[in-house]
Amino acid sequence: xxxxxxxITSIVAIIAVAVIVRAMxxxxxxxxxxxxxxxxxxxxSLIKISPSVYISEHFINSGNSGKWARSIxxxxxxxxxxxxxxxxxxxxxxxxxxxxxxxAELGRIQRVVVTNCFHYAFLTQYIDAYPEATFLxxxxxxxxxxxxxxxxxxxxxxTEGSLFAGTHYFxxxxxxxxxxxxxEEAGLLYCSDTLYIREPEKRPHGRFNIRLMQKFIxxxxxxxxCGVIHYFDYVRQFRYPGxxxxxxxxxxxxxxxxxLPITRITTGHGVFCGCVSVTKAELKNLLSCxxxxxxxxxxxxxxxxxxxxxxxxxxxxxWTCLYDDEAQxxxxxxxxxxxxxRKQARGMGE
Ligand SMILES: [Fe+2]
Numbered sequence: 443x444x445x446x447x448x449x450i451t452s453i454v455a456i457i458a459v460a461v462i463v464r465a466m467x468x469x470x471x472x473x474x475x476x477x478x479x480x481x482x483x484x485x486x487s488l489i490k491i492s493p494s495v496y497i498s499e500h501f502i503n504s505g506n507s508g509k510w511a512r513s514i515x516x517x518x519x520x521x522x523x524x525x526x527x528x529x530x531x532x533x534x535x536x537x538x539x540x541x542x543x544x545x546a547e548l549g550r551i552q553r554v555v556v557t558n559c560f561h562y563a564f565l566t567q568y569i570d571a572y573p574e575a576t577f578l579x580x581x582x583x584x585x586x587x588x589x590x591x592x593x594x595x596x597x598x599x600x601t602e603g604s605l606f607a608g609t610h611y612f613x614x615x616x617x618x619x620x621x622x623x624x625x626e627e628a629g630l631l632y633c634s635d636t637l638y639i640r641e642p643e644k645r646p647h648g649r650f651n652i653r654l655m656q657k658f659i660x661x662x663x664x665x666x667x668c669g670v671i672h673y674f675d676y677v678r679q680f681r682y683p684g685x686x687x688x689x690x691x692x693x694x695x696x697x698x699x700x701x702l703p704i705t706r707i708t709t710g711h712g713v714f715c716g717c718v719s720v721t722k723a724e725l726k727n728l729l730s731c732x733x734x735x736x737x738x739x740x741x742x743x744x745x746x747x748x749x750x751x752x753x754x755x756x757x758x759x760x761w762t763c764l765y766d767d768e769a770q771x772x773x774x775x776x777x778x779x780x781x782x783x784r785k786q787a788r789g790m791g792e
Contacts (some may be wrong), residue, residue, distance in 0.1 A: 459564050462746050465744070466750055469784075479504040482501070483503050485499070485500040485535075488548075491708075491716055493524075494524045495521070495522065495708065496521075496522040496524070496548065497519055497708060497716045499518075500520075501516075502518045517713060519711070520532065521625075521632045523625055524549055525606065528549055528550055528552040529544075530553040530555065530558055530605065530609065532623055533561040534554055534561075534562075534568045536564050551572045552576065552606070553577075554578070555597070555605055555606075555623075557632075557634050558617065558621065559619055560635065560760070561710060562587065563784055565577065567592075569593045576595065578596070578611075579594045580621065582619045585763050586760070588761040594645060597621065610626070610702075611624075612695055614636060615692050615695060616678075616680075617680060619764075628706065630706045630708060631699065633710070637707065637709050637716050639712040639736055640671070652684050671724060678736050678744070679746075680747060681744060696732045704720060
């Protein structure tokens with residue numbers, strides 16, 4: 443009897459730890475333990491995808507100057523769309539001298555867009571270098587980094603539309619106002635953080651500890667194997683409060699996106715070059731992964747995440763912007779008050 447109690451208690455404790463680690467991995471690992479001294483380990487020259495689309499790829503290091511800092515390295519991608527000698531850049535990457543030259547050869551930078559509330563680390567480099575350009579960020583960014591209000595305007599409140607000729611955006615109801623970008627001429631879909639392209643499997647499978655590690659990574663990131671491209675299932679844990687129909691809305695949004703003539707996909711991160719080809723069957727498979735209802739682990743993770751956010755909003759400052767009404771597009775007012783004033787001053791319409 444006593445042994446049974448110990449075994450049951452241990453199992454419950456292990457499950458609880460797994461839920462907590464899964465829910466807090468990203469906010470803790472990516473925010474609390476990293477510092478602002480981001481470094482560029484390497485940057486390749488522009489990758490041409492089609493006559494109007496280029497990708498800039500960088501290998502980035504988060505820096506490790508703080509006491510608790512952990513340095514994270516990851517690939518980061520910027521999408522560049524060209525139209526009539528004008529450029530639109532999505533998710534600014536480090537502006538190196540070489541990149542500046544390459545961009546100048548392609549045309550004049552008209553717009554710079556940040557597609558979710560996380561990919562803004564290099565935005566100020568562009569604000570300084572291209573004062574003539576327009577800078578667009580999600581509404582939540584205006585609340586998260588108020589200092590950006592004087593340089594940027596919010597992406598329109600409409601959940602889909604176009605921010606640049608030949609491109610279309612969809613704002614996902616999920617994950618920190620993530621905007622998915624479709625470029626018609628290239629049949630290319632750019633999704634920063636909610637889709638993930640799996641790196642080719644090169645590591646040995648045999649060893650138990652490696653298999654365990656791979657299982658763990660899948661648990662905290664993409665739980666359903668669905669071909670080369672994955673949906674980052676763990677974002678379900680960050681769904682904001684008061685949005686019970688969010689899953690339904692999310693599925694509807696992705697159904698609309700996957701109905702587009704998509705032949706290529708690129709993502710903000712992941713180990714691959716430029717973009718990958720995708721078939722209709724793969725997109726259908728991906729949609730069925732997105733359609734999966736939230737599991738008990740997602741719901742338990744959401745509970746843990748919300749408790750941590752409420753308990754220490756300062757520590758997780760980067761993750762709290764969806765917990766404030768002002769950061770939302772469809773609550774009370776459509777734009778941040780200061781943006782509204784600027785627009786009126788300039789005589790701009792909706
Ligand atoms: Fe990201």
